[in-house]
Amino acid sequence: MTDQGIGARVLRKEDFRFVRGRGKYTDDIVLPNQTWAAIVRSPHAHATINGIDASAALAMPGVVRVLTAADFAAFGGLPCGWLVTGKNQTPMVEPKHPILAEGRVRHVGDPVAVVIAENRIAARDAAEAVEVDYSELPAVVDMRKATAAGSPTVHDEAAGNLCYDWELGDKAVVDAAFAGAAHVTTLELVNNRLVPNAMEPRAAIGDYDNSTGEHTLYTSSQNPHVIRLLMGAFVLQIPEHKLRVYAPDVGGGFGSKIYHYAEEAIVTVAAKLLERPVKWTSDRSEAFISDAHGRDHITRVELAMDANGKFLGLREFTLANMGAYLSTFAPSIPTYLHATLLAGQYTTPVIYSEVKAVFTNTVPVDAYRGAGRPEATYLLERVIDKAAKEMGMSPVDIRRKNFIQPDQFPYQTPVALVYDTGNYEATLSTALKAADWDGFEARRAAAAREGKLRGIGICCYIEACGIAPSNVAGALGARAGLYECATVRVNPTGSVQVMTGSHSHGQGHETTFAQVVAEKLGIDIGQVDIVHGDTNKIPFGMGTYGSRSLAVGGAALVNALDKVISKGRKIAAHLMEASADDVVFENGIFKVAGTDKEVPFGAVALTAYVPHNYPLEELEPGLEETAFYDPKNFTFPAGTYVCEVEIDPATGVTRIVSFHASDDFGNVINPMIVEGQVHGGLVQGIGQALLENASYSEDGQLLSGSYMDYCMPRADDVPSFTVDHQVTACTHNPLGVKGCGEAGAIGSPPAVINAIVDALKDYGISHIDMPATPAKIWHIINAGSVAQAAE
Amino acid sequence: MPNVSMTVNGKAVSGTVEARTLLVEFLREQLRLTGTHVGCDTSQCGACVVHVNGDSVKSCTMLAVQAEGASVTTIEGLAKGDELHPMQAAFRENHGLQCGFCTPGMIMSAVDLAKKNPDPSETEIREWLEGNICRCTGYHNIVKSIRAGAEAMRG
Numbered sequence: 001m002t003d004q005g006i007g008a009r010v011l012r013k014e015d016f017r018f019v020r021g022r023g024k025y026t027d028d029i030v031l032p033n034q035t036w037a038a039i040v041r042s043p044h045a046h047a048t049i050n051g052i053d054a055s056a057a058l059a060m061p062g063v064v065r066v067l068t069a070a071d072f073a074a075f076g077g078l079p080c081g082w083l084v085t086g087k088n089q090t091p092m093v094e095p096k097h098p099i100l101a102e103g104r105v106r107h108v109g110d111p112v113a114v115v116i117a118e119n120r121i122a123a124r125d126a127a128e129a130v131e132v133d134y135s136e137l138p139a140v141v142d143m144r145k146a147t148a149a150g151s152p153t154v155h156d157e158a159a160g161n162l163c164y165d166w167e168l169g170d171k172a173v174v175d176a177a178f179a180g181a182a183h184v185t186t187l188e189l190v191n192n193r194l195v196p197n198a199m200e201p202r203a204a205i206g207d208y209d210n211s212t213g214e215h216t217l218y219t220s221s222q223n224p225h226v227i228r229l230l231m232g233a234f235v236l237q238i239p240e241h242k243l244r245v246y247a248p249d250v251g252g253g254f255g256s257k258i259y260h261y262a263e264e265a266i267v268t269v270a271a272k273l274l275e276r277p278v279k280w281t282s283d284r285s286e287a288f289i290s291d292a293h294g295r296d297h298i299t300r301v302e303l304a305m306d307a308n309g310k311f312l313g314l315r316e317f318t319l320a321n322m323g324a325y326l327s328t329f330a331p332s333i334p335t336y337l338h339a340t341l342l343a344g345q346y347t348t349p350v351i352y353s354e355v356k357a358v359f360t361n362t363v364p365v366d367a368y369r370g371a372g373r374p375e376a377t378y379l380l381e382r383v384i385d386k387a388a389k390e391m392g393m394s395p396v397d398i399r400r401k402n403f404i405q406p407d408q409f410p411y412q413t414p415v416a417l418v419y420d421t422g423n424y425e426a427t428l429s430t431a432l433k434a435a436d437w438d439g440f441e442a443r444r445a446a447a448a449r450e451g452k453l454r455g456i457g458i459c460c461y462i463e464a465c466g467i468a469p470s471n472v473a474g475a476l477g478a479r480a481g482l483y484e485c486a487t488v489r490v491n492p493t494g495s496v497q498v499m500t501g502s503h504s505h506g507q508g509h510e511t512t513f514a515q516v517v518a519e520k521l522g523i524d525i526g527q528v529d530i531v532h533g534d535t536n537k538i539p540f541g542m543g544t545y546g547s548r549s550l551a552v553g554g555a556a557l558v559n560a561l562d563k564v565i566s567k568g569r570k571i572a573a574h575l576m577e578a579s580a581d582d583v584v585f586e587n588g589i590f591k592v593a594g595t596d597k598e599v600p601f602g603a604v605a606l607t608a609y610v611p612h613n614y615p616l617e618e619l620e621p622g623l624e625e626t627a628f629y630d631p632k633n634f635t636f637p638a639g640t641y642v643c644e645v646e647i648d649p650a651t652g653v654t655r656i657v658s659f660h661a662s663d664d665f666g667n668v669i670n671p672m673i674v675e676g677q678v679h680g681g682l683v684q685g686i687g688q689a690l691l692e693n694a695s696y697s698e699d700g701q702l703l704s705g706s707y708m709d710y711c712m713p714r715a716d717d718v719p720s721f722t723v724d725h726q727v728t729a730c731t732h733n734p735l736g737v738k739g740c741g742e743a744g745a746i747g748s749p750p751a752v753i754n755a756i757v758d759a760l761k762d763y764g765i766s767h768i769d770m771p772a773t774p775a776k777i778w779h780i781i782n783a784g785s786v787a788q789a790a791e
Numbered sequence: 792m793p794n795v796s797m798t799v800n801g802k803a804v805s806g807t808v809e810a811r812t813l814l815v816e817f818l819r820e821q822l823r824l825t826g827t828h829v830g831c832d833t834s835q836c837g838a839c840v841v842h843v844n845g846d847s848v849k850s851c852t853m854l855a856v857q858a859e860g861a862s863v864t865t866i867e868g869l870a871k872g873d874e875l876h877p878m879q880a881a882f883r884e885n886h887g888l889q890c891g892f893c894t895p896g897m898i899m900s901a902v903d904l905a906k907k908n909p910d911p912s913e914t915e916i917r918e919w920l921e922g923n924i925c926r927c928t929g930y931h932n933i934v935k936s937i938r939a940g941a942e943a944m945r946g
Contacts, residue, residue, distance in 0.1 A: 011883055011884060011886075012883065012886065014891070015882070015883040015888060015891075016883070017891075018888055018891030018894050019866075019875065019879040019880075019882050019883055019888065019891075019894060019898060020826065020866065020867065020869075020870055020875070020879065021824070021825070021826015021827065021865065021866030021867045021895045022826065022867075023826075023891045023892070024825075025825075025828070025892065027825075027829075028819075028825035030823070120820075121809065121811075197926055198890070198892075198926060199828075199830045199836065199838060199890065199892040199893045199924065199925065199926050199927075200828070200830065200890065200892040201829075201830065249890075249891065250890065251828075251830075251890045251891065251892030251893075252889070252890040252892060252926050252927055254926070283829075283831075283832045284830065284831040284832045284833065284836075285832055285833075505890055506889035506890030506891070506927045507889070508889070672886050673886065675886075676886045676889060676927075676928060676931075676932055679928060679929035679930075679931040679932065680889065680926070680927045680928050680929045681929070682929055683928075683929035683930065684926070684929075706831070706832070706833050706835075707831050707833050707835035707836060707924070708833050708835065712835075712924050712926070713929075713930075714917075714920065714921055714924065714930075715916070715917040715918075715920035715921070715923070715925075715930040715933065715934065716914075716917040716918050716920070716921060718929065718930060720913065720931050720934065721929070721931055744929075
């Protein structure tokens, strides 16, 4: 390891601009002659639109144009990128998702009209003056009501509001395992709806060059090439060579900026209509009702065991909220990213999952940090804790007893995945030691003497990252490949530009990818620039989500670097009058093995571009290579988290006393960045467990629609963390990496809730739904006295 | 429309604004100082924190005309040329930022804390950050950064 290469705690290159306020986010960009768009959104959860009167708005100062659905009649709806096929080969119901609502609105925030004006304030003022005549319709937000007879219907073509009824596993086989079980533990739970809340609100600028016919879309996106493909090919019919999508600095995504949103199409169309740039920037209130939400499952899970606590089978029945329309990847989240993880770290031999996806009059739901895997981990790690209690076993022993052992890899789970490697005992025992699990009862007793309730909770998670082998994803309904692309351009004087299809919106790729280059080419990271986010600069890319950047994008980078080195060896061999087979490349120098002949990388680069002494008959000049990498398998990060809480029974407030995360992410490129990813994920998971909830009223109003109501984790809500990394290297990608972006958010909610249930063990509860707010806990603690008070 | 004049990052500036124009709008849209960010519309997130006459202020919660005659420092005015302010350097050295969007507000808020409380404890830092939301870092490294930055500012 060098001080800049793989494994080094290199400080981030990108920070020089961010700490000085020189980041360039989409809203920071102002184009000449730019106009502003403001979107008129539905205040109703469900209504028919009788008419739109824009005359007052058009008469206001600075207003340029008002657009309604009629202006988008020539274009398609927003496409869904994943077709899920349910029971009996029934395809999902896929209603049109129009750019602007066509005669009917289906959730609060559904876009209805667009006002374009000379400046932001004028556009917003005029948007208020657009009169939309609505007739309200009955709305449905509760999934159980939505699937019951007589419910209002969100889409006429989706009877019973059912998008699909999907299953994985052989129900008869699983039922037979349950019939032979000594004990069955059952748990009903809710995985609460969350709002991703990246700190940079979404923004988009459309620009049109009427001389070349080229569109440019600036957008806060995690995957600009995917937006170009979806919007260009499926919505607006703009060919790729006439559409540049540029995602500059992006202020966090967490999944919410993967999807193709209506506003991107709106500014693109409007810019051509007006022949002027059109900018839209969301405000936070608008983000709450227009960014895709996350989670929102209702689940019943059952775990069958023998008399010794060995798992015999698992089955779960889940209702998954799709919201009012299918967002880009929504159907895949509760199915292929959820049910396939239900083996966890365990040898459960048979598993059955039934997932019904439901339309409701709410904001569309899609991937949010973890995406399906947090929901799987939560139900599994909660039902295991409940089972341990019922079986009189410790939560550690029951897990340990059922672990897949290191010598069982590669391990075929009963839910389609093959885990390549892992060591679950390593992360478990490290975490228990770091958290002083064995000393907990003394701390519980000490807290009790202070009148506090202490609890400790554990979670052993697994996730599938590095999405995904394209042929597998395609067989499961994905409508795109999921490889990644990298181009390594060595400039004549030896500096390097990497054009990567991965996108960094906080992950630090400009540093970690440069470390990989520094390691492979032996050059200083200051000589390396990582270029991302611009479809005109990068050949192609599938973007960043699902903790895939290093495992897939990094692998593409390594393969491109290997091609550069391979060509470099041929050039060096020519310069040294040796055979390429005898040339080795070490620490930035090409050498003829066993001799003192050598030529530095920089000299080879210069020779490639100034080929005066060059094997021109055999080799093209130049030194630039591209690689596409399609992963052979998913990667399987795993670990154990231990959370210790203390509850004040007088207030019901939970304080996290300590939290330890022991993760196996495979090889680590930059431990500093990996730890930061874990910290951030942990707090999003703790936020879900304790604070956050997207709460709807029965008539479909989002009650927690601002930071006054939606409880974002603040610095004083969370502790500092201890983290460690155990390493079993991924066996099938060239860096041996597994991905670290989502683990924290996946493993922490069950650890927190398990700790809270443990703290409340004397109050007769076996479960508490998230968020475990002080009010809920206070009511549990005071249930007796409240009941008495009511008498 | 009213005229407004103030000193921003040591330079005298003036402009014509609507009475309702917020200080952050004046900074971002008229002065093109886009390091100050807007992350919410309810004065919660703190991405817009600047210093007005030496105190940290949410510039989304102050009208531009209220800053008439004031001395305003934004994130762009913190470094001396190429030399980072100690708090900026501390955020970089302690990985106190990821996407960078909340960072300017965090740093401006932290500088004010360190001026008022040169040796803040972890608890004091966490309480001070009540008005600054970060979604990326989990605050762990922000707290570390501010302790280190405050120490560096003490000299």
